[in-house]
Amino acid sequence: MADLTTSTEAGAVLxxxxxxxxxxxxxxxxxxxxxxxxxGLRAARALRGAPVDVVMLDRHNYHLFQPLxxxxxxxxxxxxxxxxxxxxxxxxxxxxxxxxxxxxxLDPAARRxxxxxxxxAYDHLILAVGGETNYFGLENIPRHGxxxxxxxxxxxxxxxxxxxxxxxxxxxxAERRRALLTFVVVGGGPxxxxxxxxxxxxxxxxxxxxxxxxxxxxxxxxxxxxxDRLLAPMPPRLRQAAAETLxxxxxxxxxxATVADYDGARVLxxxxxxxxxxxxxxxxxAKAVSLTARLGLPTSRQGRVPVEPTLRxxxxxxxxxxxxxxxxxxxxxxLPMMAPVALQMADTAVTNIRRSLTGAPxxxxxxxxxxxxxxxGRNAAVAYIRGIGFTGFPAWVVWLVVHIIQLIGFRNxxxxxxxxxxxxxxxxxxxxxxxTMD
Ligand SMILES: Cc1cc2nc3c(=O)[nH]c(=O)nc-3n(C[C@H](O)[C@H](O)[C@H](O)COP(=O)(O)OP(=O)(O)OC[C@H]3O[C@@H](n4cnc5c(N)ncnc54)[C@H](O)[C@@H]3O)c2cc1C
Numbered sequence: 001m002a003d004l005t006t007s008t009e010a011g012a013v014l015x016x017x018x019x020x021x022x023x024x025x026x027x028x029x030x031x032x033x034x035x036x037x038x039x040g041l042r043a044a045r046a047l048r049g050a051p052v053d054v055v056m057l058d059r060h061n062y063h064l065f066q067p068l069x070x071x072x073x074x075x076x077x078x079x080x081x082x083x084x085x086x087x088x089x090x091x092x093x094x095x096x097x098x099x100x101x102x103x104x105x106l107d108p109a110a111r112r113x114x115x116x117x118x119x120x121a122y123d124h125l126i127l128a129v130g131g132e133t134n135y136f137g138l139e140n141i142p143r144h145g146x147x148x149x150x151x152x153x154x155x156x157x158x159x160x161x162x163x164x165x166x167x168x169x170x171x172x173x174a175e176r177r178r179a180l181l182t183f184v185v186v187g188g189g190p191x192x193x194x195x196x197x198x199x200x201x202x203x204x205x206x207x208x209x210x211x212x213x214x215x216x217x218x219x220x221x222x223x224x225x226x227x228d229r230l231l232a233p234m235p236p237r238l239r240q241a242a243a244e245t246l247x248x249x250x251x252x253x254x255x256x257a258t259v260a261d262y263d264g265a266r267v268l269x270x271x272x273x274x275x276x277x278x279x280x281x282x283x284x285x286a287k288a289v290s291l292t293a294r295l296g297l298p299t300s301r302q303g304r305v306p307v308e309p310t311l312r313x314x315x316x317x318x319x320x321x322x323x324x325x326x327x328x329x330x331x332x333x334x335l336p337m338m339a340p341v342a343l344q345m346a347d348t349a350v351t352n353i354r355r356s357l358t359g360a361p362x363x364x365x366x367x368x369x370x371x372x373x374x375x376x377g378r379n380a381a382v383a384y385i386r387g388i389g390f391t392g393f394p395a396w397v398v399w400l401v402v403h404i405i406q407l408i409g410f411r412n413x414x415x416x417x418x419x420x421x422x423x424x425x426x427x428x429x430x431x432x433x434x435x436t437m438d
Contacts, residue, residue: 074158
């Protein structure tokens with residue numbers, strides 16, 4: 001297999017860059033970033049103009065804005081509105097190169113990554129490989145239910161939900177029809193809350209017009225939460241407000257409801273209660289991607305790689321792990337698997353790489369919590385920012401503004417804004433196509 005770092009194409013790129021910044025390419029260190037998510041992309045941008053060559057690897061050719069995936073799953077947005085090709089995002093960065101490859105392993109001693117297309121050498125490595133859905137060993141859930149982590153999964157949910165309505169229209173048996181129209185969302189974190197709210201609104205504000213013979217009494221959206229609270233990190237008043245708002249939007253919130261199994265037709269809860277439902281969406285847990293177990297580095301809770309406060313891996317000062325894949329505690333608690341952590345870690349990792357180039361000692365990462373937000377459908381959200389909690393329309397507007405600002409690319413911002421405005425005024429969802437068979 002070819003060594004990608006020394007391939008002809010890479011050599012040509014490196015020679016081109018020599019004329020642009022710093023010392024000749026051959027003398028410049030190579031920073032390899034694995035992952036074009038929140039952390040990886042931020043790190044690549046922060047290395048603009050640095051006297052290094054940046055090589056980014058990702059198994060996808062795009063950066064995905066995961067916080068809006070649930071809107072793809074509920075027919076509100078098209079996937080290309082929340083994603084953008086990495087090459088397009090960073091094409092003006094002269095010391096940057098992208099390769100679409102799947103990383104499969106790491107040889108820290110040789111300073112090489114293993115990929116499906118051959119080895120990639122690095123001088124400094126930033127692992128920003130993110131997370132995946134944690135099913136906590138419940139093997140039947142991914143088999144019969146749906147996770148929500150990437151574009152194909154969101155599209156599968158959209159197709160499946162819409163198809164249940166088509167099937168329900170053809171189903172003469174009342175019991176089977178109710179099971180087709182029962183949608184179970186598991187997990188009372190932000191993703192579960194947002195998903196349940198959006199699903200209920202899709203049905204009650206939009207699909208009800210497409211299916212005039214639909215009896216809304218047959219439709220149930222349930223949000224199952226194993227503990228006694230939604231949105232755990234928020235103060236009690238906001239948690240209460242979120243539960244009440246969901247109730248007003250016809251979502252049945254069930255606390256102390258732990259899913260034990262699912263066979264595609266029946267959700268089994270601990271305590272032996274059974275809920276007949278043809279749809280189960282799992283938003284109950286996250287862990288680091290399985291790749292972290294194959295890197296030969298120690299792993300900790302949720303498969304995350306423990307890092308020093310400098311974000312370096314112990315005994316490998318040239319390897320940084322950031323974002324969802326990194327395990328670091330602040331005030332005795334693991335840092336959450338959230339976008340702001342990944343973004344801020346990227347800044348610190350790049351600062352430390354730049355400092356290492358000049359021989360300066362590394363700095364420690366310090367997390368500044370920007371607060372948290374969750375929307376519960378139109379005009380409703382809860383926000384907790386700098387110790388101040390607010391709900392309802394003001395929180396919803398803050399949620400809209402924050403998400404539009406964070407989306408990558410003017411075109412995406414514009415189209416998402418247009419979509420939202422259209423939905424808001426006309427009670428429509430643009431992406432109501434069933435695009436695949438079962
Ligand atoms: C549905 C959903 C909703 C969310 N909502 C919010 C929210 O509202 N607010 C918030 O702060 N956070 C939210 N999050 C969490 C947030 O998206 C993550 O914390 C953030 O994406 C972590 O950034 P990261 O850079 O660590 O990883 P990611 O952004 O996940 O990027 C990882 C990248 O690594 C690539 N990769 C992985 N393995 C390999 C491999 N073997 N080879 C090559 N490439 C690989 C992936 O393709 C991906 O591009 C949400 C997550 C999900 C799934």
